[in-house]
Amino acid sequence: MATPLIELLKLDHPIIQAPMAGGATTVELVSEASKAGALGSLGAAYLSGEQIEAAASAIRARTDRPFAINLFAPVPQEAATGDGARMLALMARYHAQLGLPAPQAPGPQADPLPEQLEATLRARPAVLSFAFGRLPAATLARCRELGILTIGTATTVREAQVLEQDGVDAVVAQGAEAGGHRSTFLDAFETSMIGTLALVPQVADAVSIPVIASGGIMDGRGIAAALALGADLAQMGTAFLTTDECGISDAYKAVLPASRSEQSRVTRAFSGRPARGIANAFMRDADAIAADILPYPLQNALTRPMRTAGGKSGNINVLSLWAGQGAPLARRETTANLIQRLARETEAARTRRN
Template sequence: MAERSEVQSRIGIEHPVVQGPFGGGLSTVALTATVSNAGGLGSFGAHILEPDGIETLARDLRAATDQPFALNLWVSDHDPGGYPFPKEAFDAVWPAFEPYFREYGLDRPEPAARYHPRFEDQVEAILAVQPRVFSFVFGVPDRAILEACRDRDILTLGAATTLAEAEALADAGVDIVLATGFEAGGHRPAFLEPAEANLVGTLPLTRQIAAHLRVPVIAAGGIADRAGIDAALALGAGAAQLGTAFLACAESGTNDAHRDVLFSPRARHTVLTRAYTGRLARGIPNRVIAEMEARADRLPPFPVQAWFLGHLKHTAIASGDEDFASLYAGQGAPLLRHRKAADLMADLTRPAEARAVA
């Protein structure tokens, strides 16, 4: 392959390939380790884990790979009104979910003290386990956290949806910026303005950051094959992050119904929606999107909405029903070809000469 980029050299990876971190239980040790062992950067979305879970995860990853990996958290762990969320508020939103709980034979759940782990507690675990890369979305950690990472030789990787967000990350001292375009599947990690206002495409965003800032850039959003990686590198990125392509692999934590949809004509159409969690995300239309959007004025903020939907999603999936599954998918989904992570990595990292004759 070509000479290593600054991103590759700093992280210590052979190939300019980053696996997107999936939250909500969709990341797995097997997928992360497969990518890292093949010379890319495997990532694990750990935002729903408590600190002891992060410590266990790091041990499991190190047992599966001796190569660099990234652990990902959400800097903002709740939206306004999401914490505290008193019982009166719980009682007020319950009627919006009650019919679906009845449909799936579920009892009314008890309110939780907190609906998402505390970011500050999770960071303490990150500092303790010292992954090669600490990646994060939905904001910029405090300078003290970034300095603590630097002291421990943990590289920091922050997501930006606009040039202004990239500037905020660079000014804070973040090591690498992830330019995440609106084509990406999953959540839009905007933090300076509402996510709907930050819909810059991957290619212009990557080029803007590379042209205006000195910080190294990784491109993400709509990239599903080697041609997409090459396009990102040509615009100044040091690597490309692929999410949907890895989510479609058997090693990911999603289910067969979701994978089948990703490889079907339905994946040609994706939408941005707040139906899954209360935060804007891209996925393939299904019943949960249609019906939750119709109830938008009665739904609670993140993470409470995600908590309610989680109960329904797990039960629906267990019964083979994808009506309430979060069918995350990026706009590159129609390009998917591989169902095994090793095969995908082999295709993404083929030498240029081999690609020319393939």
């Protein structure tokens, strides 16, 4: 790709507002981020095809700037190996506290991806980004025909190389500091926890496609550092969680700037797949019986009623408080203000003389 990504996407700033499935990346957040000259991304992994098309039209009604739609690549189904009854008993305790009916053991989960992909291709965003693995060659080829840029997510050099060979247009290098789910798909999660500072330059050396740094980037100092390491853009999730337009509850927004980095953990408690968030009561209780946590996506289905109830009532003991290690640096402000501040801070950090 001869043209730099920032020009190809017609961005004013080297910033991607990270896709965050589960309600954080509202139409308002994505369109405000894109309007302000960053790339807004809709986390669509838990949306139906119809919801994806409706969200894409609503974003287009607010801005004609480019935006991304993000999905989860297929994940090989693992068999449950722990004691499911113990996990169900823990859930029953939490359901009772929340006044919810007794939890049900989840049955097989339908694969939402084919319908989501069809809707995304019809919606034709500027970018289709994805996490958790690889997309079929035919899908990447259709994106190319339709002029949709594709961005995969890697947590190791090997994953970045595999995605490049598959033909993606750019790759996110997701460091261990990152909030939310680990995108690891080749090696063990435990050995794929590479810090952003170490990962980004190694990925930049190993591939010839543009690299997007992600994980722990919270302000202009972080963006300037990512660019100095060889990244074309910085993808930021946690920094956008506390914006006015973000769809998470106020209780969750309040937790982030008040937290300390030592409270940040990687856990399988909420979904069955390792993800980084701020420790709370449910995370500690489920991690105490970690061997009994169901595999993804079953654990995700099992904990959904509890998380939904927690979101509505602002109960931070039962919510998945996904956030990166930089969460204490988060600030409450509008998306437009955040992006203007980031642009100023990046400029200051890039020209600073020590």
